[in-house]
Amino acid sequence: MKTIKVNIVTPDGPVNASEADMVIASTETGEIGILPGHIAMVAPLQIGALRLKKDNTTTNIAIHGGFIEVRPDVVTVLAQHAELASDIDLARAERAAKRAEQELQAKTDKLDAQLVQLDLKRAINRINVHKMK
Structure with missing residues (x-):
């Protein structure tokens, strides 16, 4: 199955660089699902979860605003703050x-x-x- 590269960056530096089969993000206009080959777009993110699905696992990341840039082969999230679920206290x-x-x-x-x-x-x-x- 094809995958898409995902880079999550905050002002403090990179948070995650991985690949996913699907990316699900909470934008200002609602939730979007992104698959490899998605058309190019930019959307503002709201405070919410970013889900990266790969095979049968899901990585959850808390996103606190920012933007998502989608290109057919890579998704870049420029977030004000982002934190992996496993790192949350x-x-x-x-x-x-x-x-x-x-x-x-x-x-x-x-x-x-x-x-x-x-x-x-x-x-x-x-x-x-x-x-x-």
Whole structure:
């Protein structure tokens, strides 16, 4: 079966370089599935899971925004932050979610509340991706 190269890069450096039979990503307009030979495209990513399927295994990665660039032979993910499910510290993510929920209750400024909501969304994403592994 044909595969597609996948490179995941953050401002801190590369997170993953591998091959996959299929890539599933959460974009701003919904979830997309990418197979080898897919047409070229660029799409903004939302906070969510990136799934790399290879044979009968799935690698899950928490993505916190960024862009996905698709070419017929390679997918490049430029993420603000990305973390493999196996590297996620579940206890830390749960503490971050709880802290964000508490801060959200105390915020009265709309902008501050939106920033805390993003923190909460990222923490919940990390928890969900960790549980997918």
